[in-house]
Amino acid sequence: MxxxxxxxxxxxxxxxxxxxxxxxxxxxxxxxxxxxxxxxxxxxxxxxxxxxxxxxxxxxxxxxxxxxxxNLSLDLFSWNYSTENQSMMPALISTIFMTLLSLIIAVPLGIGAAIYLVEYARRGNKIVGAVRMAAETLSGVPSIVYGLFGMLFFVTTLHWGYSLLAGAFTLAIMILPLVMRTTEEALLAVPDMLREGSFGLGAGKLRTVFKIVLPSAVPGILAGVILAIGRIVGETAALIYTSGTVAAVPKTPMSSARTLAVHMYALTDNGLYMEQAYATAVVLLIVVLVINFLSAVLAKRVAAKSIER
Amino acid sequence: MKQRVLELVFRILFLIAALASILAVILICIFLFANGFPPMAEIGVFDFLFGMDWSPVDVPPSFGIFPMIVGSLYVTAGAIIIGVPIGILTAVFMAKFCPKRLYRPLKPAVELLAGIPSIVYGFFGMVVLVPLVRELFDSKGASILTASILLGIMILPTIIGVSESAIRAVPNSYYEGALALGASHERSVFFVMLPAAKSGIMAGIVLGIGRAIGETMAVMMVAGNQARMPDSILEGVRTLTANIVMEMGYAADLHREALIATAVVLFVFILIINLCFSLLKRRMK
The missing domain is CATH 1.20.5 (Single alpha-helices involved in coiled-coils or other helix-helix interfaces)
Structure with a gap:
């Protein structure tokens, strides 16, 4: 005492x-x-x-x-793009479509892959090493190489032509390693206690993954997805020869469309529309600032949660 | 029974998702190499890689990408010379000198530096750096030097991020031991902690090299893009990446294939750099 x-x-x-x-x-x-x-x-x-x-x-x-x-003016947000008025509205809408399409393709794949690596694969599994190496290789490939691959595979071999879909698939491959890695980290941060508790109550593997592990990993996964959105919004080189540079609101996933970043490239390329390029740069920069802020807030929440535990 | 089938189905679905990235790497290799090697053979590997003359629309055309290989190497080396010292020193600041109150806003700032799109960097280089270099050195402005400065800025977040975590991974006892032996804070950090974090910092540099050599849009907007051997760092140069983007739009036949072969050369560079990176990372562990 x-x-x-x-x-x-x-x-x-x-x-x-x-x-x-x-x-x-x-x-x-x-x-x-x-x-x-x-x-x-x-x-x-x-x-x-x-x-x-x-x-x-x-x-x-x-x-x-x-x-x-x-240089930001209301005219730059009118519905139609013309040679008199380089409106960025169609590009904005295409950017949103492109982001959604790429995420729809890449996020399920990335999360599924991470679940396999963390929850299913046994230690020393040869597939795990190969997947890790592939993801590492993918994350080092420059965007122009992705662009050329997309052009050779989606645009030419699959006959999709310059289209939103070809661009989205190309970008999906590009962000796949990012989504996979962040999800993996988020899943690893979930304490084994939760899994054991779930198994102890008689839940199967699948139910444990979907009802227990994934919900607690959501903020971490979201932070990764938001970073991926940032990559998509800022990408230029991978899109010029996959989704093309048509400056109109896309009607179907098969129509060619330019995203905001490609729009900005097209504006600076001939040096005629510098004011509009400045305005587009502002919009891009604000989007990036918002995205970074959101992912920082989410990451902080994840960190706070893990300290609580 | 139904439960068991479901478990199996999802297990297979997850496995397929995991295999997707392997499939992607294989597809990229197949399509690039299958489309890139035949034109290389047609032009002649030696003439292609070491040819000094790139005039694809002349009669007869000439496809030598040596000036572009040299261009890529020059701007990458320039970016390393400018970006690595600043990056490592900033990483030291973040890990060992920064007050906590300052760290909270600065860490997201470094991430923001990584998040800014390359087209915005390129635009900034075009409207700020190019005129600046033109004024200062009385030259054309768009040059190796300009591209190196811009790329040096662009690889900063990569180098800072990796180096900082490498420095933080060094056990604190190293630092304390150095202090106890009478070394100052700065000496302990630079002569004890930095050498211990060496392989991690090297990994960061290698990653930065990969970023710099693969960067396309920003370099294209400030490098001048002349496809010939430069005589000084104030002259324009064309990189492998810029060559592809600039000419793919109108290229046809062998010219188009030669551009794909250019991408293959770039891809091989990147694969070598990736290999170095994984080797260094393994040594770190």
Whole structure:
């Protein structure tokens, strides 16, 4: 009894006061730097690099916003694209369709694959290694190579022509490793306790996966899907030769359509429509900012949850 | 019984989903190689890879992609020279110098840097960097230097992300041991922790090289795209990626096939880089 009490009282000491001893004043630091000028140089380099990195980011965003927002006009959001009015509305709508189509193809595949890897495959399964290697290879392939493959396979060999569908399949392959990896991580973060509890109550494997494991992994999976949306919205090179560059609202999945990023490329390509390109850049940048914010919020929720446990 | 069938059906469905990525890799290899090797053989592998002259619409045409290979290597090397020091130092800042209060907004900022579309980077390069280089060096503006700076910025998030987690993976006892021996904070970080995180940082650099060599739109918008050997870093250059995008739209017959063969060369580069990356990652563990 006595012993326990002493342990508790020692724990009562304010931790902050201990750390405060370790904290150095500016003057102390200067004295240390005087002793070792190399440390000062290294310190300055580190600070300089960080300042450069974040200044570049701020400057880029600020520049595009400041120069672009005055160029945003209602005309740019009218329904039809014409040579007089380079409306980005059709491109916006195509982007939404393209995103939905790609996700419909890639998300079930990615989640299914992750479920297989985490829940079904036994350790040392040869398929797991092969799938991991394939996913790693896919995530390193540049988008232009995806574009050429999409053109050779979907557009030419399958005779789909330049179409939303060809573009969506190409992008689906591109985001597949991303969806797979984030889902895998989300599934691995689900504690085994939950699975054991479910089995203990007599649920089968399938029911455990769908009713217990997947629901608790949803925020993590969603964060991955949102990142994938960011990739889709920003992609250009993989789409120019798969979904083509027609600037009209697509009527069917087989019609050619340009997404916002491709639209922006088309505007800058001939150098005639810089104002419209600025405006498109603003819209793209805002979409990316929103997407990053959402995925950060979700990731924070996942982290908070895992700490609770 | 019904339950059992259902279990089996879903087990197979999940397996098929897992095999999808393997199928995708196989399809990509088959289609690229099947379409890329015949034209290479027709042109002559040596003439294609080391030919100095790319004039696909001349009579007779000439398909030498050596200037483009060199172009890709130059801008990638430039991007590494600019991006790697800044990236590693920023990673050190994030892992060891950054106050917690500052870290919370800065970490998403690095992710944002990775999320900005390459077409926006390219546009930024076109309207800011190209005029800047033109003014500063009294040259044409669109050049190896411009492309290197832009690519250097674009590979920053990759290098920062991988290096930061590599530094964080070094056991804290290394750092504490160095401090206890009298080293300053900076010396402990740079001379004890960084060497210990070496292979992780290398993996980040290799990943950055892959990003830089495969980047298409942004490079195309600032590199000038002249398909000849450059004499200085202030001259324009064309990369393998830019060559494909620029000419695929109107190319026909052998010209078109030569462009696909260009993609094969790029793909082989990427496969080699991927292999290096996985080897480094394995060594990390």
């Amino acid at each position: 006595e012993k326990k009490n002493t342990i508790e009282s020692s724990e009562l000491v304010d931790i902050n006061s201990i750390q405060a001893i370790n904290r150095r004043s500016v003057r102390q630091r200067l004295r240390e730097y005087k002793k070792s000028p190399l440390s000062l140089v290294l310190f300055l380099f580190v600070i300089l690099a960080a300042v450069v990195t974040f200044a570049v980011l701020l400057f880029l965003i600020g520049y595009i916003l400041v120069k672009g927002i005055p």
